[in-house]
Amino acid sequence: MAIKEAVRPGGRSARVQEAVHHAVRELQITKSREELSVPQIANKAGVTPSTIYRRWGNLAELLADVSLERLRPDDEPPQTGSLAGDLQAWGEQYLDEMTSPAGQWMLSDIMASAERERRERCCRYSETIMTCLRERAVKRGEATPSVEDLMDGVIAPMTYRLLYDLDTATPARLSRWIAQTLPSTDSPD
Amino acid sequence: MAIKEAVRPGGRSARVQEAVHHAVRELQITKSREELSVPQIANKAGVTPSTIYRRWGNLAELLADVSLERLRPDDEPPQTGSLAGDLQAWGEQYLDEMTSPAGQWMLSDIMASAERERRERCCRYSETIMTCLRERAVKRGEATPSVEDLMDGVIAPMTYRLLYDLDTATPARLSRWIAQTLPSTDSPD
DNA sequence: CTCATAAAGCAAATATTTTGCGTTAGGTGA
DNA sequence: TCACCTAACGCAAAATATTTGCTTTATGAG
CATH class of the missing domain: 1.10.357.10 (Tetracycline Repressor, domain 2)
Incomplete structure (x- = not known):
């Protein structure tokens, strides 16, 4: 439930995070908000849904995380x-x-x-x-x-x-x- | 998906709406946000979940609807x-x-x-x-x-x-x- | 009073989310 | 360098939540 921001770069976690973020950004191009789902994102990113649930908690938090990064x-x-x-x-x-x-x-x-x-x-x-x-x-x-x-x-x-x-x-x-x-x-x- | 605001008073729809809103307000007293769920609310309101899904779409919209009413x-x-x-x-x-x-x-x-x-x-x-x-x-x-x-x-x-x-x-x-x-x-x- | 319609109930089919447990990557200290 | 430790991941089963097709019911209009 807690969001881990301090992901050591280069590690496996960092790769997973990047893969998931990337998958979200990709999917956002084609799909509308209500068509997005965690299993779908997980699939595109090549990880299992449970990884996403454990790390981000739910779809809303994941999307917020991705959006915030874009704001930089x-x-x-x-x-x-x-x-x-x-x-x-x-x-x-x-x-x-x-x-x-x-x-x-x-x-x-x-x-x-x-x-x-x-x-x-x-x-x-x-x-x-x-x-x-x-x-x-x-x-x-x-x-x-x-x-x-x-x-x-x-x-x-x-x-x-x-x-x-x-x-x-x-x-x-x-x-x-x-x-x-x-x-x-x-x-x- | 569309939100029906023009619910004729006194009708069955109005009763259901009131029952659901009331159930939400009641549950909000005891439960935290992440403990709330549509089936739970439906149960407390004495309606079936599908009624809520068809009318409000999802939990977020229902909660927003209830909150907005409180703002009045x-x-x-x-x-x-x-x-x-x-x-x-x-x-x-x-x-x-x-x-x-x-x-x-x-x-x-x-x-x-x-x-x-x-x-x-x-x-x-x-x-x-x-x-x-x-x-x-x-x-x-x-x-x-x-x-x-x-x-x-x-x-x-x-x-x-x-x-x-x-x-x-x-x-x-x-x-x-x-x-x-x-x-x-x-x-x- | 009867009919038409919109909304609700019900239950089966899907989809999502959670969870327990085994596995693996990467960091740490001998 | 190597063995060990731990956090994070994968997998799959179980639990929940959501969607859907069809039936039933309440209400308003004629």
């Missing part, structure tokens, strides 16, 4: 020269990703996880991005809100709408959230 | 004489409810539902409250932000933290969100 940032968010610009640029690509069917499944899978730890990691991920963008701004000498204010002012409304009200998760609204969160030095209204 | 406001939010006060009062009781184990299960069940419609209804519910509080304020002649701004400024951060970062869902932070969202006429900073 590949590279540095793009630089635009201002905090507002960085936020807008990063936010737009994030919105784009998460409003897609695949992105919505990811969010949904993560939210369905009973493990609070997993949901929290999703939150820490956003915090990391905000911290990164903010530090850039600080280095440039910009006046910047705290990370907490960025979370409340930008991440929270964005996430809220991604989860509850998809149609309103738009770049235009993102601009508003950013404008209202940043200290109004020179931004027009 | 029983009565008018308390009146305090100002929008800030109304928001704080309502918000505090909401936080209290949702940070409790029962509240967290409710949120979790609703989020786990595959039906977007259900999650959206959760959102509409908050909007209704905000609209209500705002209208009171308008009637009193207070300057008030739009409902959308209230959603972004108060509901979104509150919900975000309830879902992802429970420890930070506190009345103190609620005050901050409210203060930052309302037009600063006389509020100290």
Whole structure:
């Protein structure tokens, strides 16, 4: 039932984990959510179902695990020269990703996880991005809100709408959230 | 698979629905989430499992349905004489409810539902409250932000933290969100 | 009161999940 | 290097849960 994250790389466990994750990703391309099943994934991965049940507990947790891994940032968010610009640029690509069917499944899978730890990691991920963008701004000498204010002012409304009200998760609204969160030095209204 | 909401009251369907909902609520008192099962609920409700499967599809959807029903406001939010006060009062009781184990299960069940419609209804519910509080304020002649701004400024951060970062869902932070969202006429900073 | 229909019951057929026990890979210390 | 230890896996049987076809029943309409 407990999720083992500290899998030693190179070991058999690591290979099994990778095989299972890979099988899930493959199957997700062709099959819809309700067509996925543990025995099916196990078969594709070349392991027995009991291996999956013992390691992940159930289908929901497995899917959440896979989705969370996908969430990891590949590279540095793009630089635009201002905090507002960085936020807008990063936010737009994030919105784009998460409003897609695949992105919505990811969010949904993560939210369905009973493990609070997993949901929290999703939150820490956003915090990391905000911290990164903010530090850039600080280095440039910009006046910047705290990370907490960025979370409340930008991440929270964005996430809220991604989860509850998809149609309103738009770049235009993102601009508003950013404008209202940043200290109004020179931004027009 | 489709969720029938328009169950005619008094009919057999209505009785079954009520029996099943009641059984779930009863069982939730004693049993933990992973101990709940459809056959068990069916048995307690005096119906056959296939009835539940055909009507709700699976356990997750049934639990989400029950949780959503519980979310409904029983009565008018308390009146305090100002929008800030109304928001704080309502918000505090909401936080209290949702940070409790029962509240967290409710949120979790609703989020786990595959039906977007259900999650959206959760959102509409908050909007209704905000609209209500705002209208009171308008009637009193207070300057008030739009409902959308209230959603972004108060509901979104509150919900975000309830879902992802429970420890930070506190009345103190609620005050901050409210203060930052309302037009600063006389509020100290 | 009779008929049409939608939903429930029932039970057999499937599918999934759990479990006990034997096996194996990989790490550890002599 | 080799024997040993342990965690994780495979296998297969048992237990549960889910689906499905068909029958029965309750309710609303005519």
